[in-house]
Amino acid sequence: MEDAIINLGGVPVYVLGLLASLCFLWGAFVFYKKSVEANFEDESILDIIVLGAFWGFVLSRLGFVLTHVTIFWGHWSRVLLLTNYPGLDRWGFWVGLLLGLYFLSRKMKYKYLDLLDLACLGILSGMSLFWVGLSLLAFQWQFVLIGVLLFLGFLLFWSLEKKYRLIGWYRAQRTSARSGFVSGFSLVFFGLVFGVELVIYRSVSVWPIVWMMIMVVSGLLLVYIRSGRVWSEDINSLKIWKKKTKK
Numbered sequence: 001m002e003d004a005i006i007n008l009g010g011v012p013v014y015v016l017g018l019l020a021s022l023c024f025l026w027g028a029f030v031f032y033k034k035s036v037e038a039n040f041e042d043e044s045i046l047d048i049i050v051l052g053a054f055w056g057f058v059l060s061r062l063g064f065v066l067t068h069v070t071i072f073w074g075h076w077s078r079v080l081l082l083t084n085y086p087g088l089d090r091w092g093f094w095v096g097l098l099l100g101l102y103f104l105s106r107k108m109k110y111k112y113l114d115l116l117d118l119a120c121l122g123i124l125s126g127m128s129l130f131w132v133g134l135s136l137l138a139f140q141w142q143f144v145l146i147g148v149l150l151f152l153g154f155l156l157f158w159s160l161e162k163k164y165r166l167i168g169w170y171r172a173q174r175t176s177a178r179s180g181f182v183s184g185f186s187l188v189f190f191g192l193v194f195g196v197e198l199v200i201y202r203s204v205s206v207w208p209i210v211w212m213m214i215m216v217v218s219g220l221l222l223v224y225i226r227s228g229r230v231w232s233e234d235i236n237s238l239k240i241w242k243k244k245t246k247k
Contacts, residue, residue: 026125035118048101055100056093060088060093061079071085094123117181117183121158131143132144145196195209
């Protein structure tokens with residue numbers, strides 16, 4: 001698939017790069033639509049999309065270079081030769097995108113998790129389209145499975161984004177629920193899907209499993225911290241429940 005090339009107006013374009021670009025645009029549209037509905041300013045959202053894409057691209061390229069350093073060592077000009085030495089790292093892209101979102105939200109005085117909740121919907125929609133697109137380029141049941149899982153996740157979180165503020169256990173004693181619900185559970189979901197990917201491609205090893213667990217645990221902690229629950233009260237409730245079960 002790395003050699004699959006199409007020609008647009010005499011300019012060669014790698015199919016995977018084109019697919020990734022289209023999926024990013026779709027995810028950006030979803031993020032833009034939800035942000036406008038949440039009353040964020042149009043121009044600010046467009047700035048976030050453009051600059052987030054820029055930093056995502058920069059760090060994804062940097063991540064690829066660092067993981068294939070033998071190709072570039074002593075020939076650093078190759079880093080800029082994308083047609084001759086193509087390659088991007090997906091984790092670097094997500095880190096760059098999320099860091100860009102963080103710094104821009106601070107600059108624009110928006111709450112980071114308010115934007116991140118909506119960005120997660122865009123990321124899910126774009127990722128699901130990407131994996132489905134892969135299955136069309138080179139059919140593999142693994143591509144279809146991951147694409148379907150991500151699409152179902154997108155539908156679930158799209159629905160929950162409108163309803164989670166009414167969930168009693170999340171709001172708990174607060175008069176209104178704080179953002180972070182979609183972000184936290186999306187992180188858990190990404191971790192689980194990554195785990196499925198490791199299993200179906202039989203690439204299970206220590207560090208990927210550690211990374212998967214970090215994603216899942218971090219997501220759960222984020223949801224708990226952002227909820228209206230109090231740790232001491234939950235511990236007391238657990239003790240009372242244990243006493244009742246013993247009886």
